[in-house]
Amino acid sequence: MISNVYQLCCEYLTARGLASLMLLLMLGLGTSSTMAATDYPEVMATLIELGDEASESYEPSQSLLYGDRFSKLYFGGFEGKGLEFAVGQADQQAMLDIEIGFSLLINKAVNGESKAEVTQHWLQLREKLTRAPMIENQDAGFWSIAVQSLLILLREGVEALLVVAALIAYLRKAGAADKVPLVWMGVAAALVASVITAWALQHLIANSGAAKEALEGATMLLAAALLSYVSFWLFSRREMQQWQGFIHNKLGDAVSGGSLMAIVSVAFFAVYREGAETILFYQALVADVDGGFEPIATGFALAALLLGVVYLFIFQLSIRLPLKQFFSGTAGLLYALSVIFAGKAALELQVAGWLPNTHLDFVSSISWLGVFPSAEAIALQLFFLVLPFVVFMAVSSSRRQGKSNATATH
Secondary structure (H helix, E strand, O other), X not given: OHHHHHHHHHHHHHHHHHHXXXXXXXXXXXXXXXXOOOOHHHHHHHHHHHHHHHHHHOOHHHHHHHHHHHHHHHHHXXXXXXXXXXXXXXXXXXXXXXXXXXXXXXXXXXXXXXXXXXXXXXXXXHHHHHHOOOOOOOOOOHHHHHHHHHHHHHHHHHHHHHHHHHHHHHHHHOOOHHHHHHHHHHHHHHHHHHHHHHHHHHHOOOOOHHHHHHHHHHHHHHHHHHHHHHHHHHHOOOOHHHHHHHHHHHHHHHHOXXXXXXXXXXXHHHHHHHHXXXXXXXXXXXXXXXXXXXXXXXXXXXXXXXXXXXXXXXXXXXXXXXXXXXXXXXXXXXXXXXXXXXXXXXXXHHHHOOOOOXXXXXXXXXXXXXXXXXXXXXXXXXXXXXXXXXXHHHHHHHHHHHHHHHHHHO
16 A cells, blocks of 8 residues: 555645746747737637638639649637637637638538538528637736646646546556566656657747647547557456466467557557647747736636546555456547547648548537547547447457367367
8 A cells, every 4th residue: 555655645736846847848938929919809800801702702713723722721820829718718619610610611601512511601601700719818817827737737638637547546556566667657748759859849830820730630539549449458358367378378468569568658648639739729828817827827826726637536546446347448438539639630630631521510519529520520530430340249249259160170
């Protein structure tokens, strides 16, 4: 018990140290002039006016020109001028609905849809833009800003924490606690990579917002694939007798080979997939409150504390649960997160223009489940949902066939 508490304290201090380092590094990058906005309603009004002009002059014969024009309206206006941050802080779902609306509009324009069709989609998006709530931080109080800071880290960090905590609990439960530092090394590498990526997005490719969305989408998709692999790997060894033999006879080989690399990679990509965006959001918040560092640091610290509580809960759960239930639950959690990541990856790739967007009117957007109203997003989630079952059935069938052949031979 004392050993477990000591390990938990060390891991918690490591996590807090990494979080503090991330805060210092991201503020050390400097604030982003493109992300900050002194008057969000005015910026929104200008964006809507430009959208009206583009919609009014739209010609299907100039599809690429207007696709690029609407694309610049999103990446250079909504995202580049800080409106994504302002709306997202006030209402995350409203921000996602606007992202989906822009993706549909750009897709319609690029495909050369009729003027009536494009105008209809613009008017629907225009209504969302007009009604979108936005934060105004210039006169906000201490706790209002602190809560915004808390929500940034909490919203962006909770999924990554669930993944990291589940992987660490698995290693500890399986008797490979000495491998836990490798997971934290993966987390640390992801934070450093996030800082470098944020700097690159801010200074090197500031005019290419599509690159940011494409990077986020590709990272999420890779994370989903790795999560799916690790969850299936865990689930296939859920039986007690399988684990006993695995732990005592094969653990050393397993955690020193491809499986350990997959686990560390999952930790890396789970953190990296939102790291750069989190840094850019904090920079925007710092710029928007004109140097109000204290409430931002307070919110960051409170969010880190809440994430620590979640980590402690998973730690305690891993101790109390029997092996079979624990590994089945861990596999199920990682599997569910892989499906969620797949849906979010599809949305990011659609906004970047890497995937088409076939809108489904009968599907509601459920952001926390990664469910978005497009055929491509739903299809990708279904693929991740069905694939493990297909693989598991194939493996089971192969094992049964092998046993039948062995029996027939004897």
